[in-house]
Amino acid sequence: MRKIGIYSIAIICFIALCFLGYYAVQAQNGNPASTDETESSSGYRLVLITKELDTPFWDKVGEGAMAAAARNHASIEVWGSYGLNEQDFLKEMEIAIASKVDGIIVQGLDTAEFKQLAMYKATENGIPVITVANDVPMNESLRKTYVGSNHFEAGQMIARQLLSDMGFNGKVVLLTEDRQEDFQRARLKGILEVLNNYPMIHTDIVDSGNSREQVVKATNNVLNRIPDVRAFVTTTANNASAIIQEIEKRRKVDNYLIYSFDDSPETQKLVKQGKIDAIVSQSPQEMGEMSVDLMISWLKGELLPLSSDGYYTDIRVLKAEKRK
Known part of the structure; x- marks a missing residue:
C-alpha cells in the first residue's frame, strides 16, 4: 500500500509538472488571442487638435495620423474648431490635458495662451506635445518636436x-x-x-x-x-x-x-x-503619419530625445503652365 501511495503521488506530481510546463511554453511563445486583447486594451490614446477642421489640408493630416495610429495599435481622435476660432481651439487643448491622453499632436499657435498650456499644464501632467504643420519655439512651449514643412x-x-x-x-x-x-x-x-x-x-x-x-x-x-x-x-x-x-x-x-x-x-x-x-x-498626409509614429516612438522610449529642430516633410514648387 505504501508503494502504491508513493506511485500515486509521483504520477500526480508528473501531471502537474506537465501542465506547468505547457503554460510556461505558452507564456514564452505568446498566445495570439490574448496578445491581441492586450495590445487593444493597452494601446496609447492620442489626440490631434487643429483650429482649421474640415479643410482639405487638415483632412489629409488627419488621414495620415489615423493610418499611422492603426498601424501602431493606438487610438486617435481629431478635435478642433471651425473658422480659426482660437478660444474653442484652446479649450480643446485643455480638455485633452484634463482627459489625460497619452499624447497631443497639435497645430502650433504662436500665442501666450497656447504656450502656457503646452509648457505648464501638459508638461505638469506628463503629456508630451508635438506640433504639426505650424510650429512654436521649443524653449517657449517645451514641445517635444515639430513635424512639417521647413x-x-x-x-x-x-x-x-x-x-x-x-x-x-x-x-x-x-x-x-x-x-x-x-x-x-x-x-x-x-x-x-x-x-x-x-x-x-x-x-x-x-x-x-x-x-x-x-x-x-x-x-x-x-x-x-x-x-x-x-x-x-x-x-x-x-x-x-x-x-x-x-x-x-x-x-x-x-x-x-x-x-x-x-x-x-x-x-x-x-x-x-x-x-x-x-x-x-506641402505634404500634409506625411505630416500626420510621421507625427504619430514619432509620438509612439517617444512613448515607448525608443527614440529619446526627439530632435528639437523638428522633422521636415517634403515640399516642392508647383508652377503655372505658362511658367513650366
Whole structure:
C-alpha cells in the first residue's frame, strides 16, 4: 500500500509538472488571442487638435495620423474648431490635458495662451506635445518636436522661382498678416535671405491684415503707391485670391508675377489658370503619419530625445503652365 501511495503521488506530481510546463511554453511563445486583447486594451490614446477642421489640408493630416495610429495599435481622435476660432481651439487643448491622453499632436499657435498650456499644464501632467504643420519655439512651449514643412526653406524656394521668372531687377511686394505666426515669419525670412543678395531687387513688406477686405484694401494701396511693381508674394495662401481679384479690377493679372504657399483647392485652381505663377506645395498626409509614429516612438522610449529642430516633410514648387 505504501508503494502504491508513493506511485500515486509521483504520477500526480508528473501531471502537474506537465501542465506547468505547457503554460510556461505558452507564456514564452505568446498566445495570439490574448496578445491581441492586450495590445487593444493597452494601446496609447492620442489626440490631434487643429483650429482649421474640415479643410482639405487638415483632412489629409488627419488621414495620415489615423493610418499611422492603426498601424501602431493606438487610438486617435481629431478635435478642433471651425473658422480659426482660437478660444474653442484652446479649450480643446485643455480638455485633452484634463482627459489625460497619452499624447497631443497639435497645430502650433504662436500665442501666450497656447504656450502656457503646452509648457505648464501638459508638461505638469506628463503629456508630451508635438506640433504639426505650424510650429512654436521649443524653449517657449517645451514641445517635444515639430513635424512639417521647413518654412524657411519654402521661402527660399519661392524667392528663387521668382528670380528665375523675373530676373534680377524689379520691385517686389511681400504681403504679410499683422499678427504673424512662426511659420509666416520663417517664410518671410527665407524670401528675404535670397532676395537681399540682389541690389536691383527692391522689396516692400506690406501688412495686409487678416480679413479679405483688408487684403483687398492693401493691394489697392500698393497698386496706387507702386505702379511699377513687378511681383506679389503672400505668405498666407488664403490671401492670393483677394490679391488677384483686386488686380483684375484694374489691369491684366498677366502683367504681374504672383506667388503663394500651400496647395489648397483654390490656389491649385489659380495655378492651373495661370493667375498664380507658382506655389510651394506641402505634404500634409506625411505630416500626420510621421507625427504619430514619432509620438509612439517617444512613448515607448525608443527614440529619446526627439530632435528639437523638428522633422521636415517634403515640399516642392508647383508652377503655372505658362511658367513650366
